[in-house]
Amino acid sequence: MRLDRFLRERGYGSRKEIQDNIRKGKVSVDSEIVKDPEFRVPEGAEVCFGGQPAEKSRYICYLLNKPSGCVTARTDENHPVVMDLIPSDVPDLAPVGRLDKDTEGVLLITNDGELAHRLLSPKYHVPKKYYAECRSPFPEEAKTLLENPMVFQDFTTEGAVFEKLTDSSAYLTVTEGKFHQVKRMFLKIGCEVTYLRRESFAGLTPEGLAPGEYRKLSEEETTALRKASGLEE
Numbered sequence: 001m002r003l004d005r006f007l008r009e010r011g012y013g014s015r016k017e018i019q020d021n022i023r024k025g026k027v028s029v030d031s032e033i034v035k036d037p038e039f040r041v042p043e044g045a046e047v048c049f050g051g052q053p054a055e056k057s058r059y060i061c062y063l064l065n066k067p068s069g070c071v072t073a074r075t076d077e078n079h080p081v082v083m084d085l086i087p088s089d090v091p092d093l094a095p096v097g098r099l100d101k102d103t104e105g106v107l108l109i110t111n112d113g114e115l116a117h118r119l120l121s122p123k124y125h126v127p128k129k130y131y132a133e134c135r136s137p138f139p140e141e142a143k144t145l146l147e148n149p150m151v152f153q154d155f156t157t158e159g160a161v162f163e164k165l166t167d168s169s170a171y172l173t174v175t176e177g178k179f180h181q182v183k184r185m186f187l188k189i190g191c192e193v194t195y196l197r198r199e200s201f202a203g204l205t206p207e208g209l210a211p212g213e214y215r216k217l218s219e220e221e222t223t224a225l226r227k228a229s230g231l232e233e
């Protein structure tokens, strides 16, 4: 693997930052300074950045089962925020997108900004599955209406999947992550959402976590997320 890619996969910055640092002589391979970003790293070689072994990923990702009543933000003057629930001193941690204050369920929190961006981008089709309860029964044509492109002022939906559970509760899977998207989609078919929970995000579920609890994703899970969003081969 190329040296710049090797460092990128371990979280040492953007491609450009890494290439600059390599050219500045900050990187060694088996104790030799290497200034060529395209240098092929031999299998098992020891790569050091700033004198420290670049062994493990510097990225970290938490999965929080967000409880209702807390705001998806770093700080808020009037309400508890999701970041209060993760006692971590890792710098640059931020939620991946937003869940409304009254929405529960899977919320990822990471210091990997590029991953966060891609997980939310419609371009990578990362599925987000929601469980919704509505005030009134779904109309007969609910499935057709929700699964076909729905036009809103700021975006058009694509590839949603509606799975009816009862007259007024269902799963809805979407690949975008627009503001109040699920509530707006249901409202468009005449149904006001009274309860919303995100059941899964990119296949990750809150299984085993009570609302308010979190866990750190394993390195394998983080790598799988990076692969799903095209950041790693």
Ligand code: URA
Binding pocket: 098, 099, 100, 101, 103, 179, 180, 181, 182, 183, 184, 196
């Ligand atoms: N869609 C919504 O309407 N609200 C959320 O919290 C998440 C998705």
